[in-house]
Amino acid sequence: MxxxxxxxxxxxxxxxxxxxxxxxxxxxxxxxxxxxxxxxxxxxxxxxxxxxxxxxxxxxxxxxxxxxxxxxxxxxxxxxxxxxxxxxxxxxxxxxxxxxxxxxxxxxxxxxxxxxxxxxxxxxxxxxxxxxxxxxxxxxxxxxxxxxxxxxxxxxxxxxxxxxxxxxxxxxxxxxxxxxxxxxxxxxxxxxxxxxxxxxxxxxxxxxxxxxxxxxxxxxxxxxxGAGRHDQRLIPLAGGPEGPEVGLRVEEEQRLDVAGMRKALCAPAVQRWSGVDFDHVDELDFFIGMSAPVFGVLAARVSAVDSGLVDPAAKRGAPTLIRGASFAYRTARPVEGTERYETGVIAHGPEAVAVADEYVELLRRWDRDFRHRRPAARIEVFPAATPTSDLPKGRLIEKAHSRVVVSWPGTREGLLRHTGITHREGT
Ligand SMILES: C[S@@+](CC[C@H](N)C(=O)[O-])C[C@H]1O[C@@H](n2cnc3c(N)ncnc32)[C@H](O)[C@@H]1O
The missing domain is CATH 3.40.50.150 (Vaccinia Virus protein VP39)
Incomplete structure (x- = not known):
């Protein structure tokens, strides 16, 4: 049996x-x-x-x-x-x-x-x-x-x-x-x-x-x-006694104008469309994440989407470019008569137009230079004691044991400009 x-x-x-x-x-x-x-x-x-x-x-x-x-x-x-x-x-x-x-x-x-x-x-x-x-x-x-x-x-x-x-x-x-x-x-x-x-x-x-x-x-x-545990911060932007309905996941080093962003979320948003196809999203998101001077991931509960406070894109976590009390996150819309989707951004805050334009510019740069390149980025891990002058140009991400540099070799403009130490950003 x-x-x-x-x-x-x-x-x-x-x-x-x-x-x-x-x-x-x-x-x-x-x-x-x-x-x-x-x-x-x-x-x-x-x-x-x-x-x-x-x-x-x-x-x-x-x-x-x-x-x-x-x-x-x-x-x-x-x-x-x-x-x-x-x-x-x-x-x-x-x-x-x-x-x-x-x-x-x-x-x-x-x-x-x-x-x-x-x-x-x-x-x-x-x-x-x-x-x-x-x-x-x-x-x-x-x-x-x-x-x-x-x-x-x-x-x-x-x-x-x-x-x-x-x-x-x-x-x-x-x-x-x-x-x-x-x-x-x-x-x-x-x-x-x-x-x-x-x-x-x-x-x-x-x-x-x-x-x-x-x-x-x-x-x-x-x-x-264990000893290598490193929690992400979730900054509540909207919510009630049951916890945040909308939050921004950020690495601990970034300092942000949280009060300003909370206010900005409730004010009307600016929307921009880029003409860039919404595909290879993981590649696109990585480029945005490494290129935005100050960066977080906007996350929302279904209730916040249903109430119209945020776009449905935030349900899965939307890459967000932050500048002071203003921020922009990516979204997408179907292109009529086709099976394609177009990438766009939604921006809030006193500098909404400027952050929306900056985001769209990054989307277009990715589309032009990296859409068809695999792997597009170079990720390098240096010992923490490496002097900044010995590091290559690129996005510098400080860790406890290492200094990680993410660069995008072969852009038309050359490598991204050296952007300095991340924990100084957003201050
Ligand atoms: C996704 S699971 C592993 C899946 C597994 N490799 C499989 O065959 O499906 C991740 C595991 O990592 C372990 N883990 C987390 N932190 C660890 C650490 N510092 N050292 C060793 N194991 C760790 C967790 O206990 C968990 O069991």
Whole structure:
């Protein structure tokens, strides 16, 4: 009886797995044979006990494993889509030694399939419960050769270093020195790195005294805990006793005219249309985020959208350019008679017209210079002690251990002008 049951589950899983892989190939998320083979081989449902088997094989569905008291996700089985994208970025090869930050079991096993029996995979998690869970799942799936360890990623995992690849599956705000120290020559770090509130899975490789990106991709992950934890500030712009209805997510260093912006939100808005197609939104948003002198992400509850206080774009978080008490955020509208959408901006405040025009100018610059370029930006991570005079031109983002510079090589005007230290902005 049991045999019949588990055989039919295995058969159903195999059919679902093939369909998932087919879809991920069609989306362009799986691009290589080793990643495809790993995804076809590993029984993902064994890492999602208690979930319907169909949910385990939905290509773009993260499954939350643990929440905090406020209901915020602390751990999840990440969506297969982003896992395969990051494996394509990392390209672990047979025999390689790879630690994964953040355990669940499934991603570690995909890596184990790629590095083979001669390779080493360590999965590191700060949470004892998650470590236990991952070990149980790995045992059930027969992958006990994956080592699961408890520890804070801030200090890396020295036992077994140097590592050929370091794959991080929790949202990081900084690059701890331990990761660089423990990286083998010619190694590669793949990390969801938050820059000015926007997270991209960045591929970083050593280049002399610093790290330089070779690729990046939109992603979202549960935040890093432990010594590297770095919370974002949510500045309420409107709301009542139940909490903010409209808020601005900003990095901690920026100082803002909050009272002015609150007043501005209630005053009539200025709207501008750019003529720029609304597509490749993650690329466009990253450009705006790194180019706006002062930047935040406007977020709103449905009630604020329904009441007409903000545009529906704010429901998903709208990149926002800020100047004093004025701010502008992006929106979109359908282009009549076509399937296209056009990008526009909505601006509030005493300088609404000026910030709207500045935003539209940035949209047009992205359209002209970067729409067809991949990867368009260069992300460089320098040690915190690097003097400003030794840094390349670009957007400087200060972290605790590092100074991150994002630049846009090859613009018609040359590199963006050197914009100084972010924490001085907005003052
Ligand atoms: C998205 S989950 C990992 C998903 C997993 N790789 C998978 O196969 O689906 C992120 C994990 O990172 C862990 N984490 C957060 N901060 C950490 C830290 N500082 N050190 C190690 N693990 C951490 C969390 O406990 C959580 O389990």
């Amino acid at each position: 049991t045999t019949t049951c588990s055989t039919s589950t295995a058969d159903a899983a195999s059919v679902l797995r093939e369909a998932m892989v087919r879809e991920l190939r069609e989306w362009g998320a799986i691009r290589s044979e080793p990643v495809e083979q790993a995804a076809l081989t590993v029984p993902r449902h064994l890492f999602a006990p208690g979930e319907p088997i169909e949910a385990a094989y939905e290509p773009n569905k993260p499954l939350v494993v643990k929440r905090d008291e406020q209901g915020l996700a602390l751990s999840s089985l990440s969506a297969t889509h982003i896992q395969v994208v990051m494996l394509e970025q990392a390209r672990p090869e047979p025999g390689m030694r790879v630690p994964e930050v953040g355990s669940g079991g499934y991603n570690a096993v995909l890596i184990a399939e790629m590095v083979g029996e001669s390779g080493t995979v360590v999965s590191l998690d700060i949470d004892a419960e998650i470590v236990e869970r991952a070990r149980d799942c790995l045992k059930a799936a027969g992958y006990e050769r994956v080592i699961v360890a408890r520890g804070d990623a801030e200090y890396g995992y020295a036992d077994g270093a140097p590592w050929d690849r370091i794959i991080v599956t929790a949202g990081a705000w900084d690059i701890p020195p331990a990761w660089i120290e423990q990286l083998a020559p010619g190694g590669r770090i793949v990390v969801p790195l938050r820059m000015r509130g926007l997270t991209r899975s960045v591929v970083l490789e050593p280049d002399g005294d610093h790290l330089v990106s070779t690729d990046y991709h939109l992603c979202g992950f549960v935040p890093m805990q």
